[in-house]
Amino acid sequence: MLHYYLANPKRTGALCSSSNHLAEVITKNIGIEQALNIIEIGPGMGVFTKVILRKNPNAQFFTIEINPKIANKLQTRFPNLDVVLGSVEFLQTIMQDKGMPYADVIVSGIPWALLSQADQKAFLQNIHNALKPGGYFATFAYLLPTIGARRFRKRIYKDKLFSEIKKSKIVWDNIPPAFVYYCKK
Numbered sequence: 001m002l003h004y005y006l007a008n009p010k011r012t013g014a015l016c017s018s019s020n021h022l023a024e025v026i027t028k029n030i031g032i033e034q035a036l037n038i039i040e041i042g043p044g045m046g047v048f049t050k051v052i053l054r055k056n057p058n059a060q061f062f063t064i065e066i067n068p069k070i071a072n073k074l075q076t077r078f079p080n081l082d083v084v085l086g087s088v089e090f091l092q093t094i095m096q097d098k099g100m101p102y103a104d105v106i107v108s109g110i111p112w113a114l115l116s117q118a119d120q121k122a123f124l125q126n127i128h129n130a131l132k133p134g135g136y137f138a139t140f141a142y143l144l145p146t147i148g149a150r151r152f153r154k155r156i157y158k159d160k161l162f163s164e165i166k167k168s169k170i171v172w173d174n175i176p177p178a179f180v181y182y183c184k185k
């Protein structure tokens with residue numbers, strides 16, 4: 001991940017992959033085991049992907065990764081995984097191509113804090129549109145008080161897109177420490 005970070009820090013958003021502990025936490029309490037349709041956005045090297053596949057091997061599941069080199073590595077690591085090279089920006093079109101009318105669960109590790117306000121707003125709206133009522137969107141934030149992180153927090157609460165937003169406990173063994181937002185449509 002360091003290599004990709006150095007090549008494009010803004011888009012990659014992290015020096016290293018998330019911890020296995022964060023992968024367990026982000027896939028908890030969102031009904032992933034019963035979900036029929038799951039999407040992961042920004043899978044990176046697949047730390048969350050591995051846990052999603054373990055918890056629900058039977059769902060229709062695809063990942064969307066914007067970086068072609070990372071997408072290739074992920075495909076090599078998980079030969080049977082449906083890896084879409086693309087962006088959350090085009091989520092609705094990708095879902096149409098896949099014949100997935102809605103998602104029960106969307107998990108995302110994209111670097112929200114580094115996005116512009118307009119992109120934060122547009123991408124969250126795309127995710128909300130993609131979810132079925134009662135579906136969950138789970139994402140994480142680092143425990144760093146940056147302007148972008150504060151903007152993202154404000155955005156998910158103030159836009160009132162989601163009917164319920166809960167936060168996990170801090171995952172201290174992640175680098176940097178992080179917590180999860182569980183957002184219910």
Ligand SMILES: C[S@@+](CC[C@H](N)C(=O)[O-])C[C@H]1O[C@@H](n2cnc3c(N)ncnc32)[C@H](O)[C@@H]1O
Pocket residue numbers: 011012013014016017018041042043044045046047048064065066067070086087088089108109110111
């Ligand atoms: C911080 S890494 C997280 C990777 C992994 N989920 C983890 O936690 O270890 C963010 C990933 O999101 C991808 N990404 C960034 N912007 C994206 C976008 N608009 N659509 C899809 N993927 C994106 C990056 O290429 C990178 O692989």
